[in-house]
Amino acid sequence: MTGGYQTWELMTTSKDVEGRTDPLANGVRGHEKIASYTPDSPVKETWRKVIDGERLRLHDQLLIGMFEEIYLSGHPDLVIFADQKPKFVLEFKFSAKNIPSAWHHSQVGFYCYLLGEMGFDVDKLPYVIGIFPPDSHRSEALRKAPNYILEKFPFRRESMELSEGKVKFVAKLYDHPDTVRELSWAVDYWRGVRDPVPTKIDWKCRACFASDICEFSLA
Numbered sequence: 001m002t003g004g005y006q007t008w009e010l011m012t013t014s015k016d017v018e019g020r021t022d023p024l025a026n027g028v029r030g031h032e033k034i035a036s037y038t039p040d041s042p043v044k045e046t047w048r049k050v051i052d053g054e055r056l057r058l059h060d061q062l063l064i065g066m067f068e069e070i071y072l073s074g075h076p077d078l079v080i081f082a083d084q085k086p087k088f089v090l091e092f093k094f095s096a097k098n099i100p101s102a103w104h105h106s107q108v109g110f111y112c113y114l115l116g117e118m119g120f121d122v123d124k125l126p127y128v129i130g131i132f133p134p135d136s137h138r139s140e141a142l143r144k145a146p147n148y149i150l151e152k153f154p155f156r157r158e159s160m161e162l163s164e165g166k167v168k169f170v171a172k173l174y175d176h177p178d179t180v181r182e183l184s185w186a187v188d189y190w191r192g193v194r195d196p197v198p199t200k201i202d203w204k205c206r207a208c209f210a211s212d213i214c215e216f217s218l219a
């Protein structure tokens, strides 16, 4: 399904990648590698530090909120906090594409929305989507990406060389009305207001647990 909000797609993001070599599995490994550079700390202590105004990088931290009567949650790749505010939301993709897809922007907009729901100021909150070469999930150079983004910002587009190829970064400001429109469209499916819209992206169907029974499957 399209949009990144609907259950079946969320369920395809399984982290069980043992023995798999497909792009999705390599993407999971890349995210795990980036996460390994950020020390874990207990949730309560982490949010206490954020409220105290410490400069902090939160990786894969659970965010929660509501849209109308529906509870929502998400795990952004990285949120950088300082002065009691989110300063950047960073999302990393492992793909041969040159630019982020519309649904990548939808996904990050959704994380920004959740931060707003949690009471943070998200007005003019910048986010950056990094498109990493598919084979860079093994690269130790992944650890450089967050600092590189912070050094180069502000930018609309930037790139960074890895031995596996170029990492492309695209920056935008969170657009709250746009995200509310998209959430409203997504929620209309759960309200029974509209039919589901099948994805046009074949790899999503290949990774989808429902591909054997879905009449729209491209797998």
Ligand code: SF4
Pocket: 001, 002, 008, 009, 198, 199, 204, 205, 208, 209, 210, 211, 214, 215, 216, 217, 218
């Ligand atoms: S098989 Fe494809 S179209 Fe059908 S639910 Fe899964 S991702 Fe969506």
